[in-house]
Amino acid sequence: MASWDDMRVFLAVARAESLSRAAPTLRMDAATVGRRIARLEAGLGAALFVKSPQGYALTDLGVRMRDHAADAEASLTQAVEEARGDQAGLTGQIRIGAPDGAANYLLPQVCAAIAAENPGLEIQVLALPRVVNLSKREADMAITVSPPQAGRLTVQKVSDYRLHLAASKSETIENMDDLKGHRIVGYIPDMIFDKELDYLGDFGADGVQVASNSVAVQVMALRSGAGVGIMHDFALPFAPELKRVLVNELSLTRSFYLVRHVSDRSSDRLNRFAAALNHGLKAEISRLERLVA
Amino acid sequence: MASWDDMRVFLAVARAESLSRAAPTLRMDAATVGRRIARLEAGLGAALFVKSPQGYALTDLGVRMRDHAADAEASLTQAVEEARGDQAGLTGQIRIGAPDGAANYLLPQVCAAIAAENPGLEIQVLALPRVVNLSKREADMAITVSPPQAGRLTVQKVSDYRLHLAASKSETIENMDDLKGHRIVGYIPDMIFDKELDYLGDFGADGVQVASNSVAVQVMALRSGAGVGIMHDFALPFAPELKRVLVNELSLTRSFYLVRHVSDRSSDRLNRFAAALNHGLKAEISRLERLVA
DNA sequence: TTGCTGTCCTGCATTTTTGCAAAATGAATT
DNA sequence: AATTCATTTTGCAAAAATGCAGGACAGCAA
Numbered sequence: 001m002a003s004w005d006d007m008r009v010f011l012a013v014a015r016a017e018s019l020s021r022a023a024p025t026l027r028m029d030a031a032t033v034g035r036r037i038a039r040l041e042a043g044l045g046a047a048l049f050v051k052s053p054q055g056y057a058l059t060d061l062g063v064r065m066r067d068h069a070a071d072a073e074a075s076l077t078q079a080v081e082e083a084r085g086d087q088a089g090l091t092g093q094i095r096i097g098a099p100d101g102a103a104n105y106l107l108p109q110v111c112a113a114i115a116a117e118n119p120g121l122e123i124q125v126l127a128l129p130r131v132v133n134l135s136k137r138e139a140d141m142a143i144t145v146s147p148p149q150a151g152r153l154t155v156q157k158v159s160d161y162r163l164h165l166a167a168s169k170s171e172t173i174e175n176m177d178d179l180k181g182h183r184i185v186g187y188i189p190d191m192i193f194d195k196e197l198d199y200l201g202d203f204g205a206d207g208v209q210v211a212s213n214s215v216a217v218q219v220m221a222l223r224s225g226a227g228v229g230i231m232h233d234f235a236l237p238f239a240p241e242l243k244r245v246l247v248n249e250l251s252l253t254r255s256f257y258l259v260r261h262v263s264d265r266s267s268d269r270l271n272r273f274a275a276a277l278n279h280g281l282k283a284e285i286s287r288l289e290r291l292v293a
Numbered sequence: 294m295a296s297w298d299d300m301r302v303f304l305a306v307a308r309a310e311s312l313s314r315a316a317p318t319l320r321m322d323a324a325t326v327g328r329r330i331a332r333l334e335a336g337l338g339a340a341l342f343v344k345s346p347q348g349y350a351l352t353d354l355g356v357r358m359r360d361h362a363a364d365a366e367a368s369l370t371q372a373v374e375e376a377r378g379d380q381a382g383l384t385g386q387i388r389i390g391a392p393d394g395a396a397n398y399l400l401p402q403v404c405a406a407i408a409a410e411n412p413g414l415e416i417q418v419l420a421l422p423r424v425v426n427l428s429k430r431e432a433d434m435a436i437t438v439s440p441p442q443a444g445r446l447t448v449q450k451v452s453d454y455r456l457h458l459a460a461s462k463s464e465t466i467e468n469m470d471d472l473k474g475h476r477i478v479g480y481i482p483d484m485i486f487d488k489e490l491d492y493l494g495d496f497g498a499d500g501v502q503v504a505s506n507s508v509a510v511q512v513m514a515l516r517s518g519a520g521v522g523i524m525h526d527f528a529l530p531f532a533p534e535l536k537r538v539l540v541n542e543l544s545l546t547r548s549f550y551l552v553r554h555v556s557d558r559s560s561d562r563l564n565r566f567a568a569a570l571n572h573g574l575k576a577e578i579s580r581l582e583r584l585v586a
Numbered sequence: 587t588t589g590c591t592g593t594c595c596t597g598c599a600t601t602t603t604t605g606c607a608a609a610a611t612g613a614a615t616t
Numbered sequence: 617a618a619t620t621c622a623t624t625t626t627g628c629a630a631a632a633a634t635g636c637a638g639g640a641c642a643g644c645a646a
Contacts, residue, residue: 045376
């Protein structure tokens, strides 16, 4: 094996299925990436990708090689973590994917606290309107609203959280009938990526008048009096113009899960971060929900 | 992990315990190797080696990292073997360590036959007057005269072989007493690296008059009439001036073993080569021993 | 001590690799 | 059928890595 680095770029291209998308993760130019793949294939005497202006698609052989390359990556990561483990405190870069409710109203505070305790640590919060693809290493770990179905992933429950109807304080809604006179704010129906998020469907709301794929946008809509919508309790302290309504009539409970790669289970560094994140999230949800109660 | 290649040179240096000795195996200049280790350590912020004019010795951390790097190497090797497996026939480079008796009189023919059937294959025979260190990857596999004691190695018995006293045809030795008048040719006593090679000790020879650490040199000595010595039956067909003597009075049997890394057990390529080598050696020993009988 | 041998380290010319910008490609859409 | 779009590929100048040769240093032997 002449160049291990060529395998590193191979793995990135195999995951991105494109030179141009792999390039930024490698911090290289796409041209360089292409040349190195060409060199690797020449050395192997076999084709790893079928190339087209639509991207690089793995061949049969390429798929098999990708798995071995991923194994190598895991070993190498463990190697550098041996070194990291020697210094006190967490260092390096950790990227965490999350649905935007958590990304907006929970993670900033929690991550700030963790970062403050670990000066060498760089935390990246990836707010995504869809489920994060950990297998492709889009992130080191992810917060989800339902435990993942498949894949080589470990999952642990973080905490329950509660949702209620909320509206601007200037509105008066005291019974279910009052709802008729208000517009509904919620998710864009066909962009609900997890059935746990289909709050309104649960009690058969007719339609959504103001919709967004982003919880943060929904909050802003509510604050400006756009109507009434289902809102996370933990988000309310950030929106003083809002109040919960019909708390007794309608109350939902959901859960956050922390999802990780199985192959990361032996990473002391990620274990420590996950523990801190788990603890921090629990505490922050609890703190915020007490504020609105 | 910025550069996988730096880990490759790290692994080489860790094995060689010296920049200058690692350099040729990496096909790089020692200066480059040193610079890359320096870069790796700087990136990690930790020392992997204690440096001295006696070489590079691993630190505690370095040892742990070496094991992970070796794991990565195994995965990467498997990756390229996926590709190799796709072409028919064996390709690439295989290095096999052997004691010099086998290296001189068995392996050349056997390897030539295997190489003839696999045009892309490059076989290197490493004749060593000591036991090969497979853990340090001095060779991909090794022929030994006794099964290895420790280490993560797999061993399979190849074949028995026989040894008898031999001397130039011009000498007359017909009973044990005739031996007294002849010089003994054998191993240099303190350079016997395996007790199985201490043929003469078995029947209490006084001393060795003409000695070498190399079986080939011993054969040349016998051919030029230097005396009498224990010789592999399979070597005799290459020395027409020699004849076996006292065949009934003295006869030894030893065995060859084929030793490999356990982590190579899943390498189809090495498995195929090992099978061919095993079969070839068995056949060649049998053929040669029939010639002298 | 003095020389000798093996190592690692440093300065400079050369080679290799890289990034950028432009051109080519091929599928999907107007 | 022409165009648009996001790709990959190619040409060339700049940057980085490399090899070589000379130097420094520690251990060892005469």
